[in-house]
Amino acid sequence: MGRELRDFLKELISIILIAFVLAMLLRAFVIEGRIIPTGSMLPTIQLQDRVMVNKFIYRFKEPQRGDIVVLEPPESLHSDQDYIKRVIGLPGETVEMKNGRVLINGRPLSEPYLAEELDYEYGPVVIPEGSLMVLGDNRNHSFDSHMWNVWLTTDRLKGKAFMTYWPIKHIKLLDRGVSFE
Template identity: 45%
Template sequence: MKKYVRTIFEWGILIVIAWVLSFGIRTYILDTRIVPTGSMLPTIQLQDRLIFDKLFFRYDTLERGNIIMFTASEGSGEHDDLVKRIIGMPGETLEVRESKVWIDGQALAEPYLKDAPDYEYGPIEIPEDSYLVFGDNRNNSKDSHVWGFVPKENVEGRVLLRYWPLEQWGSLD
C-alpha cells in the first residue's frame, strides 16, 4: 500500500511541475495562436497555428515587416489579440495613395500583399513609441488605417514560426 501512495504522490508532483512550467512558458516566453481571419492572407492562412516570442523580442529592435501579436488600442472596438505586419515606424510620415504605401516620400515595396490597397490614408506622422500596422490582405483588414497606432507597450510578441499545417512549417519572413 505504501508503494502505491508513494507512486501517486510522485505522479502528483510531476503533474504540478509540468503545469507550472507550461503556465510559465506560455505566460512569459512563448505563446501560440490560431489565426481566425483572412486579414493576413496570403502570408498567413485561416486556421494557421503560430508560435510567438513573448520575451526575447523585448531585447531586440522591432523592424518594418515584422509580424506581431498585440492588443488593439482603446477605442478600436477590438478585444482579442491581433496579428498584423509592422509597416510604419516611430517618427515616420506614412501615406497610402496611388495603391501604394509611401513612407517619408518613398514608395514601399510590398511583395507579400494579396492586393494593392484600394483606399487612401494620411499623410500621418507616427508618434514615438508607436507603430502603424496593416494586414497583408490590405482591403479586407481592420488595422491601423481604421483604428490608428499601436503603442509599443501593446505589443505582446513577434511571430517566430508557423507550426501548423505541417507542410507550411517554418518562418514567415
C-alpha cells in the same frame, strides 16, 4: 503497495506537476500558440492557422519593420479580441499610401507577400514617438492602422508571431519580407 511502487508514483506525480507549472509559466511569459480567426493576414497566414508567438522579445528590443505582431487593439476600438498585423511604419517616419504602394519617408516599400495592390490612398502622416503603423497583408480587407483614426502604442504589443505550426502543410517561419525598392 510496495515501497518501490510508492516511490515511483511520488516521482511520477512530482514530474507531472513540475512539467505543468513550467508549461504554464512558459505560456504566460515566454511563448504562446494562437489561432488566426480572420483573413486579414492572407496570403501569409491562412484563416485558422496556428502561430507561435514570442511574448518576451519586445522586453529586450524594439519592433522592426516587417515583424508580424499580436496586439491588443487601441482602447478606442472597443474590441476584446487581439489582432495580428505586420509592422509597416516606425516612430518618427512619414507614411503615405498612394498609387497602390506604401511609401515610407517618400521611399516605396517592396512587399512581395501581398496578393494585390492597395486600392485606397492614405496620408501622408507622421507616426508619433512610442507608436507604430500596422497593416494586414490582406490590405484591402484588413481593419488596421489606416482605418483606426488612432495610433497603436508599443505598450499594446503582446508579442511577435514567428512561425506557423498548424496545419502541418502550412508549417513555416514567418519572415519580415519587407524592404525598400
